[in-house]
Amino acid sequence: xxxxxQSPTHLIKTRGQQVTLRCSSQSGHNTVSWYQQALGQGPxxxxxxxxxxxxxxxxxPPRFSGLQFPNYxxxxxxxxLELDDSALYLCASSLGGLRTYNEQFFGPGTRLTVL
Amino acid sequence: SQQGEEDPQALSxxxxxxxxxxxxxxxSINNLQWYRQNSGRGLVHLILIRSNEREKHSGRLRxxxxxxxxxxxxxxxxxxxxxxxxxxxxxxxxxxxxxxxxIFGKGTKLSVKP
Numbered sequence: 001x002x003x004x005x006q007s008p009t010h011l012i013k014t015r016g017q018q019v020t021l022r023c024s025s026q027s028g029h030n031t032v033s034w035y036q037q038a039l040g041q042g043p044x045x046x047x048x049x050x051x052x053x054x055x056x057x058x059x060x061p062p063r064f065s066g067l068q069f070p071n072y073x074x075x076x077x078x079x080x081l082e083l084d085d086s087a088l089y090l091c092a093s094s095l096g097g098l099r100t101y102n103e104q105f106f107g108p109g110t111r112l113t114v115l
Numbered sequence: 116s117q118q119g120e121e122d123p124q125a126l127s128x129x130x131x132x133x134x135x136x137x138x139x140x141x142x143s144i145n146n147l148q149w150y151r152q153n154s155g156r157g158l159v160h161l162i163l164i165r166s167n168e169r170e171k172h173s174g175r176l177r178x179x180x181x182x183x184x185x186x187x188x189x190x191x192x193x194x195x196x197x198x199x200x201x202x203x204x205x206x207x208x209x210x211x212x213x214x215x216x217x218i219f220g221k222g223t224k225l226s227v228k229p
Binding site: 004033035039040041042043044045048056059066087090092103104105106107108109111 | 150216218222
């Protein structure tokens with residue numbers, strides 16, 4: 001157990017809908033990263049939040065957005081869902097600072113299915 | 116796009132045998148990490164090796180890093196059925212961009228038969 005929790009565990013949505021996924025980081029961690037993992041692939045970096053600000057983004061469109069709260073928990077929002085958004089969404093927390101590369105602790109993931 | 120490529124894509128061995136997985140990457144790195152994933156669940160961090168290190172051990176795990184060849188290997192000795200999982204290497208970028216952004220390969224699926 002890493003102390004990182006995600007909710008919900010599973011989710012089924014319809015194309016065009018919007019979804020919010022939640023992540024509670026490990027105690028003391030100030031950085032949350034989100035990853036998308038399609039079936040049979042490795043995780044792909046979506047974006048990262050450090051002290052409530054976006055601190056880097058991968059190759060994902062603007063309909064993927066996020067928030068980090070003062071307690072360092074985080075949300076991932078996806079608008080206008082597409083079939084290809086079906087994946088396991090992982091969040092990872094770490095104790096970060098500018099230009100540090102520390103171990104990331106992953107949550108169990110949210111399995112999103114878009115029909 | 117994915118930074119790393121693991122090799123082989125799948126590996127099947129008997130309990131007690133050693134398992135070796137390789138990872139190649141493309142750009143300069145600060146460190147390289149290995150993770151394990153059981154059946155599409157969350158990732159478990161196994162070991163981190165920094166760019167100025169060549170070898171690291173943790174229990175039954177041995178990781179090597181060759182920055183000149185941009186490659187790493189993970190050796191699991193005396194494998195157990197519980198080691199059955201997918202293994203991923205992940206690299207953290209050396210400069211610019213997001214701090215701590217991990218780039219994963221596609222993984223090696225290890226099956227250990229009892």
